Amino acid sequence: MSFEKDSLFSRQIGTIGKKSMEQLLSQRVLLxxxxxxxxxxxxxxxxxxxxxxxxxxxxxxxxxxSKLDPIINxxxxxxxxxxxxxxxxxxIITDLCxxxxxxxxxKVVSETILDNLSNFITTNKVNLVVYTELLPxxxxxxxxxxxxxxxxxxxxxxxxxxxxxxxxxxxNHIVYDSDGEIVKTAYLEHFTKTRNVINI
Numbered sequence: 509m510s511f512e513k514d515s516l517f518s519r520q521i522g523t524i525g526k527k528s529m530e531q532l533l534s535q536r537v538l539l540x541x542x543x544x545x546x547x548x549x550x551x552x553x554x555x556x557x558x559x560x561x562x563x564x565x566x567x568x569x570x571x572x573x574s575k576l577d578p579i580i581n582x583x584x585x586x587x588x589x590x591x592x593x594x595x596x597x598x599x600i601i602t603d604l605c606x607x608x609x610x611x612x613x614x615k616v617v618s619e620t621i622l623d624n625l626s627n628f629i630t631t632n633k634v635n636l637v638v639y640t641e642l643l644p645x646x647x648x649x650x651x652x653x654x655x656x657x658x659x660x661x662x663x664x665x666x667x668x669x670x671x672x673x674x675x676x677x678x679x680n681h682i683v684y685d686s687d688g689e690i691v692k693t694a695y696l697e698h699f700t701k702t703r704n705v706i707n708i
Contacts, residue, residue: 517557529557536560536633540622540651541640542597545665547604549638554605560613561605562634563598564621625651629658636661652677 521529535558539546542563550561602614621628629637637655639648639662648664655662656679664675 520557532557534559535635536562538562538564538629538632538634538637539601539640540564540637542601543640545640545667546638547597547601549640549665550601550605551608554608554612557609558612560615560632562632563601563614563616564619565598565616566619622651625654626658629655629660634658634660636663638663638665640665642666 517529520532524532535553537553537558537560539550539561542565546563550563553561598616602616605612605614617628625637628634637651637660639651642648652662652664656677659679661679662677664673666673
């Protein structure tokens, strides 16, 4: 690890150790989605110090068609709006991430990589795939299966209104806890709600 990175990530090194930090510095992440969650995620992984961030182009949400506006109902206009929305989010991500981590390698890739996602993951040695858009073209199951088939890790994160959801699949792995507490089995008998506090 260079002196520059050693000083830049000194607080993280103090928390997770130098070996874990070196592993973080070699991580290659694929981001599928150009929404607000994608921007927040990109910001976080940039500050963590990953090596490469791949961003899939053309994943913006579609603008709703209007019954009152014939211009918006025009297919070409509709697609142009979608593309501009996606490009704007990507430019926000690239600008923000390059300022937060100058050594981060950002690559914008075509949506066509999703046709053979497992091949892209294997060829580019992607460690983590993050999916932030619920798109009808590509089911969550398809994306997840392609990722796990490639022996990579999968995280799904999205929001609906005020609610946020996160799902992760890191494949088959073993967790070692040499000095942890002995696992116990417990059953929930009942709970009561008093003044917006749940008592178990």
